[in-house]
Amino acid sequence: MVKTSIAAATAALSLTACNWAQFDELADEAWVDRVTKPEVTDSRQYGVALVGMQTRDVGAAAFVLGKSRASLSTLGYDDEGHRRAVEHLDPRTSLSFAGFPERPALALDPDSDRVAFTVVMGENVDPTRVAVFDGHTLEPVKSVVLPAQHDVNGTLRHNIYAEGVSFATLPGFGMDTIKELVVARGPQLVIIQDYSEPDAASTFAIKGCRAGDSQFDWSYSAIAADVDATHAGPEVLIAVGEELRDGASEILILDPAQITQTYDTTQSCEASVAALGRITSTEGATDLGSRMMAAQFPDVVDPDPNAALDDLVYSAPSLNKVFVRFGGGGAAEVTPGEAGSEFGDAITVADIFDRYDGPELIVGAPRSDPDGVSNGGSVYIYAFHATPSPGFELVMTLRPAEPVEEERFGKSVTVAPFGATGDKQVLMVGAEGEVFTYFRTSEYDDVRTGRAP
Numbered sequence: 001m002v003k004t005s006i007a008a009a010t011a012a013l014s015l016t017a018c019n020w021a022q023f024d025e026l027a028d029e030a031w032v033d034r035v036t037k038p039e040v041t042d043s044r045q046y047g048v049a050l051v052g053m054q055t056r057d058v059g060a061a062a063f064v065l066g067k068s069r070a071s072l073s074t075l076g077y078d079d080e081g082h083r084r085a086v087e088h089l090d091p092r093t094s095l096s097f098a099g100f101p102e103r104p105a106l107a108l109d110p111d112s113d114r115v116a117f118t119v120v121m122g123e124n125v126d127p128t129r130v131a132v133f134d135g136h137t138l139e140p141v142k143s144v145v146l147p148a149q150h151d152v153n154g155t156l157r158h159n160i161y162a163e164g165v166s167f168a169t170l171p172g173f174g175m176d177t178i179k180e181l182v183v184a185r186g187p188q189l190v191i192i193q194d195y196s197e198p199d200a201a202s203t204f205a206i207k208g209c210r211a212g213d214s215q216f217d218w219s220y221s222a223i224a225a226d227v228d229a230t231h232a233g234p235e236v237l238i239a240v241g242e243e244l245r246d247g248a249s250e251i252l253i254l255d256p257a258q259i260t261q262t263y264d265t266t267q268s269c270e271a272s273v274a275a276l277g278r279i280t281s282t283e284g285a286t287d288l289g290s291r292m293m294a295a296q297f298p299d300v301v302d303p304d305p306n307a308a309l310d311d312l313v314y315s316a317p318s319l320n321k322v323f324v325r326f327g328g329g330g331a332a333e334v335t336p337g338e339a340g341s342e343f344g345d346a347i348t349v350a351d352i353f354d355r356y357d358g359p360e361l362i363v364g365a366p367r368s369d370p371d372g373v374s375n376g377g378s379v380y381i382y383a384f385h386a387t388p389s390p391g392f393e394l395v396m397t398l399r400p401a402e403p404v405e406e407e408r409f410g411k412s413v414t415v416a417p418f419g420a421t422g423d424k425q426v427l428m429v430g431a432e433g434e435v436f437t438y439f440r441t442s443e444y445d446d447v448r449t450g451r452a453p
Ligand SMILES: [Ca+2]
Pocket: 169, 170, 173, 174, 175, 176, 177, 178, 179, 180, 193, 194
């Protein structure tokens, strides 16, 4: 097992160049494990997407997706921080697909630690699908073939891959005890109701509608979140734009009741009733909502009626910006001020620092140029503040100790629980063909072994 200790990293570089040393503000040793693709796979883009497992047996674990050759793998640690054996498989044969799309979608259900991702076929006439696997055991759970779509020219396309997928519980969609998959696929919003039921079961269904009107031909992400107080329960949000990311883009906020028709290739989600709302860009973003997620920052607290609403985090990497729309009515945006860094290409929200209230906002910028190294990549961590108005301040920047060109550190980010009781967390950052796991010691008891003195 190769471990990169902060002591070794610091010795090799000047302090100014070594930003790992800034982790934990040098209060203690940071401890970073850098893992490259498993030997047995040829997945040069190992780490292109990853999610941390939230339920656990011991230690910490993530599910890692690799491409060029497709691979699914686990990256796990025991309670002492020892890396466990990497489990991996090439799912192409079992799922009969050619590879992952350029921007693979990957979602986690934190209640089951199942992961969903989309696969794409080589030929237009081939079907494409959404697959669900157990993120710990890599056992397949479900594979859903998506119907063909008419594109804007009326051509029937089968292999339109879904760029966005997420798990959701939507009241009124089949059984409340079984989740739905919310999928952004081309111009279509798709809801796979009771996804884990057999295709022939009475409650499994594929529903959908055209989310983008004729102005848009693509969608980037789709989630369920409770962001509208006037509509009871969660809404469905979908980011729409152009496939080539060269036109306008916006986020639609829809009542789930607008998506009850059987999957249809032409009907608009707004055929009968307009969207509850739309979020647009005043700066001409071509990829508004490239990534979206719901969060709970303490922007307002009980008894404020909006305290229970979700806050919406969404990015526009073309603008190098991440936006937050707070349930309490405020809004904030963050940007590192470095143009062309694709800031927001990966985002996650997790409470990793006790010394700052609420969760922190963690943003990957894979085309950032650390120390002038082209596309070496960076990850920015922002702490939340509630006063004088809700917003964020940059508290930490992470980058490889010795960045190399096109390393694209920060192309994926996730947080996984760690430690004997799971109350500590590790931050995991994907780069080109590698994953960095940050163990911290100043805020945990030192449960690890094997670190450098
Ligand atoms: Ca359901």
